[in-house]
Each structure stands twice: as C-alpha cells, then as structure tokens.
Amino acid sequence: MEHQQVTRLNEHILYLPANHETDRPILAAISGSNRTLLLDAGNSFAHASLFLKELSAYDLPRMEMVALTHWHWDHIFGLAGMNLPSISHVLTKHEMEKLADLEWTDAALDQRVQDGTEISFCAEMIKKEFPGSLRNGISITLPTLVFEDKLEIDLGNVTCILQHVGGDHAHDSTVLYVNEAKTLFLGDCLAPDIYARQRNYSPDAFLALLEKIDGFDADTYVESHGVPMPKSQFQQEMNEMKLMAQAVTLHRGDRDTILAELSGSWNRQWSPTDDVLLGYFLNGYDRTD
Numbered sequence: 345m346e347h348q349q350v351t352r353l354n355e356h357i358l359y360l361p362a363n364h365e366t367d368r369p370i371l372a373a374i375s376g377s378n379r380t381l382l383l384d385a386g387n388s389f390a391h392a393s394l395f396l397k398e399l400s401a402y403d404l405p406r407m408e409m410v411a412l413t414h415w416h417w418d419h420i421f422g423l424a425g426m427n428l429p430s431i432s433h434v435l436t437k438h439e440m441e442k443l444a445d446l447e448w449t450d451a452a453l454d455q456r457v458q459d460g461t462e463i464s465f466c467a468e469m470i471k472k473e474f475p476g477s478l479r480n481g482i483s484i485t486l487p488t489l490v491f492e493d494k495l496e497i498d499l500g501n502v503t504c505i506l507q508h509v510g511g512d513h514a515h516d517s518t519v520l521y522v523n524e525a526k527t528l529f530l531g532d533c534l535a536p537d538i539y540a541r542q543r544n545y546s547p548d549a550f551l552a553l554l555e556k557i558d559g560f561d562a563d564t565y566v567e568s569h570g571v572p573m574p575k576s577q578f579q580q581e582m583n584e585m586k587l588m589a590q591a592v593t594l595h596r597g598d599r600d601t602i603l604a605e606l607s608g609s610w611n612r613q614w615s616p617t618d619d620v621l622l623g624y625f626l627n628g629y630d631r632t633d
C-alpha cells in the first residue's frame with residue numbers, strides 16, 4: 345500500500361490523508377495547549393498504528409481521546425488499536441453494538457451482501473484491508489462516552505464542538521468543529537445513502553443538513569474521503585448541490601425540466617460527476633415521492 349504521511353493542516357491540526365485503495369478515511373489530531381484529541385479511529389489496527397506512529401514524530405500534548413464521526417467500519421475498526429477512551433454520539437454506539445457480534449469471514453461477508461445487510465463495496469474493501477487471517481483480529485471496541493446533540497471539548501486554548509447532524513449517509517453522523525482553527529470536519533455526512541438499493545440523497549434531508557453546516561463559521565472544510573477544502577471551493581460545491589436539490593423538488597423529479605433549469609444557473613460545463621449527483625437526488629426523490 346502506498347505509504348502515507350501525517351501532514352499539517354494548520355497550527356492546531358495534523359492529519360493522515362485518505363487512502364482510496366482500501367477506503368481509509370482521513371484521521372486527524374487536534375491539539376490545544378493541554379491535550380490532543382484524535383478524530384476517527386481508522387479502518388484497521390494497521391491504519392490506527394500507522395497514524396499513531398506518524399504522530400510520534402511530533403511533540404504533541406498528551407493524546408487523551410478519540411472522537412468518532414459515525415459507525416461505518418472504515419472509521420471505527422481501528423479503535424481497538426488506539427488504546428484510548430473514545431467519544432461518540434449515542435446512535436453511533438447503538439450501531440457499533442450491532443457490529444460487535446458479526447463474523448467477518450469471506451463467507452459471512454458474502455452472505456450479508458446477498459441478504460442486503462452489507463454492500464459489496466464495503467465487503468470488497470474489508471477483504472482488501474484484511475487479507476486472509478488478518479480478519480480474525482477484527483474486534484469492535486465500543487465508545488467510552490456518548491452524547492446526544494452536542495458536546496464541547498476544551499483542549500487548552502482550543503475548543504472543539506462535536507455536533508450531531510445526521511443526514512442520508514448515516515443517521516448518527518457527527519461533525520467536529522475546531523473553533524480556533526475555524527476548521528469543520530464533516531466525516532461522511534455529505535455523502536449519499538450507500539446502503540440503499542440505489543445510492544440516493546433525499547433533497548429535503550440534504551437541504552436541512554446544509555443549513556446545519558452553514559451554522560459553523562469555518563474557513564476550512566474536511567470531508568473524510570476527500571482533501572481539505574477552502575471555504576470558497578466548499579461553498580461553490582454546496583451551492584451547486586443546493587440548486588440540484590431545490591430543482592429536483594420544484595420540478596418533482598422531472599429530469600429534463602430540471603436539467604433545462606440547471607443549465608441556466610450553472611457557471612461551468614455540466615460534468616459527468618454532476619450527472620451522478622443529480623441521479624442520486626432523483627433516486628432520493630423517487631423514494632419519498
């Protein structure tokens with residue numbers, strides 16, 4: 345696997361970039377003057393260990409906690425390897441409890457994909473991250489502390505806010521705002537629902553989620569499987585998705601009318617990615633229609 349290195353995002357934050365080979369999300373370390381908070385535990389013991397090893401080259405205040413953005417395997421399988429207390433939303437813990445008794449053999453994964461309780465993308469990535477007998481080592485460590493709605497963590501002159509936002513991707517999705525760094529970690533909350541038969545966004549849920557995100561005064565936005573983005577780029581992307589969501593609702597999922605309207609407000613060439621995203625909104629509209 346391509347070797348990845350911890351990178352400095354700003355004065356208070358270091359992060360290990362995402363790796364798409366086995367769907368490893370961004371892991372972050374946020375430090376104040378007294379303590380360090382880690383964000384997400386990684387998709388395996390190996391992922392968590394790589395992050396901790398990389399961090400050991402820095403002279404950071406004591407690592408005291410790991411916060412989780414949501415229950416999906418790629419964000420939590422590394423928790424056992426962190427050996428730290430963890431914090432999550434109460435729904436994240438509920439979902440993780442459901443994972444605790446599952447088996448992760450090829451046969452068990454394939455069966456769950458067939459039953460529709462797992463998706464082939466995650467099953468393939470789990471097989472790739474844990475080749476062969478390595479998978480016997482998967483153990484689900486449950487969060488130490490849970491919160492509802494919102495939690496503030498004082499790291500010493502740096503304050504983090506964990507806030508539950510939910511959304512289509514995972515109902516437990518939580519964002520982390522680092523106040524002094526004006527940085528908002530979004531987890532996967534802006535991703536579509538990937539567990540449905542067809543990937544989808546509910547236009548109404550997406551617009552409600554955007555409003556919650558708008559409540560944070562951030563300059564830098566970090567999506568777990570992307571690269572950190574400045575405000576201008578994030579706003580441009582979100583504005584386009586907002587236009588899509590609004591047009592899908594206004595024109596009741598009528599693709600041709602929606603495309604005609606959007607082509608008038610698009611300030612750039614309509615792209616294949618736009619087509620995919622619009623498709624997700626149309627799938628989501630059909631589900632709620």
Ligand SMILES: [Zn+2]
Binds near residue numbers: 414416532
């Ligand atoms: Zn996810």
